[in-house]
Amino acid sequence: MQGLSAWRDDRCLYCDVDLSLPTGTVMQIRGPNGAGKTTLLKHIAGLSGRRAGQVSWASTDSHDDRDTFTQQMLYLGHLPGVKSALTVAENLQALAACRGINLLTHTISQALNTVHLGGYDDMPCHQLSAGQLRRVALARLFTEPVPLWLLDEPFTAIDQAGVRELEGWLAAHSEQGGVVLLTTHHPLALNCPLQFLDLQPIVEDWH
Template sequence: MTVDTHSSSNTPHLTLEARALTCIRGERQLFQNLNLTVTAGECLHVRGENGVGKTSLLRLLTGLSKPEVGEVLWNHQSVAKDPSTYHRELLFLGHRDALKEDLTALENLQLYAVLDDIHLPVDKALAALWHFGLRGRESLPVGCLSAGQKRRVLMARMLTRQAKLWILDEPFNTLDIHAVQDLQGLIAEHVEQGGLVVLTSHQAVDLPRVRVLDL
């Protein structure tokens, strides 16, 4: 199984590759001999029914899981050789929100900035939250927010996080139509600026330079 994409970006050296990946969960083989290449200015949409291995593939691409066979490379180097450097270039949003429920939306962004080792002034953090419709809710504990509003906090993190590679697991879940449009616009801007995106979604996506991998 192979998907190859090609970019005319000004930063073609940025490349994510998977070579001959085999993934086994329990006694079940989810996929084998899977190859893909995504370069700067591209988006890969991973599709498939529940249970075929979409989330497992993303975890392999992030380095959170190890393949039974094969390897993942970032800029032609195995991600296992220097995971800290790779993770500085990576933004991974999993299926769960991964927010601290007792902290406010603003405090969550500030905590992520510390963990990501980036400088995030308060005014920029607030601007990102307001950009995604959270004005007036920035000081509320995240536990008081709806599922869609929590996703908007994560969208604000995407806006403020300085990462070239975005790996997103079902990012459109729980979002209303306006938030879906906002998120698609954010992803499109990232791609147009030379970023790389790999995402899973059961929904159709309206994005530039998107290719599809059906598992």
């Protein structure tokens, strides 16, 4: 990833960011509010507005082969991103279908067991707590297996036991050759090397 730049209105959030993510990497994007952490994740995922730079995966420019790149990455935003009127299973099925994946019932059940929502398959999501909604989103890590995880504040609304478990999933993914790029205000304690990318707000010179 080379020369990544993004703008909000007429203000540059970050300019000429170069980023390399070899297999097995876990990297945390750090910086104060407004530095562009979420925007950078969306930039890489192809979801941001005004942006510039090259995003490549396996030596292929994402602009040249968008579909292949999309199939290799999973973006989870700071909101759960589930439909409250649908059941837990319906949400996972619909999200996977957007990627051309036809989820089997046992795959959903296994994923929900992993995130401690076993038996919640048919529960309408409007009846779930904030922490449970976050776990529905995290279940996608196991229903849509991909090498690149882009996670924006994944620890939001997760209890202490869940935090430790999610840290374990991040480490396990990297140990299996996956790549994790995340934002979080949570101090990470991972059983694997952790890299950092620091973003600072760009202060315009008005003189």
